[in-house]
Amino acid sequence: MNYYDRVFEVVEQIPFGKVTTYGAIADFLALGSARMVGWALNQSHLMGIDIPAHRVVNRKGELTGRNHFPGDQTMAKRLRSEGIEVTDDTVVNFEGHLWIPAEHLL
């Protein structure tokens, strides 16, 4: 079980209409670095694994990973379709939509 497989597991557990941060996942999995999460998601993208990576944002709620999705607004569109308001590549009421893995997963 590679660490990025566990990252995929966590991301798949994010409920509809919720978002989480790289840091929260890194802390939950004790990766030691939030960059690992982003890198794992990048791998998932390259590996063709379908996970809701659009629900993972940085600590400010910014869609920093949008450049890795096809198109410019793909990430924002998917979030809006889930009832999450996105303005200027940033999740509105980010803390209200925030979902912490450590508080919901074992």
Added chain:
DNA sequence: GAGGTGACGTCGT
């Protein structure tokens, strides 16, 4: 083996 890179985060100015 050394150096550079990256979907980040924290601390110091």
Added chain:
DNA sequence: GACGACGCCACCT
């Protein structure tokens, strides 16, 4: 509060 520098650690030259 905004910006820059550093730390982080797996992976790729």
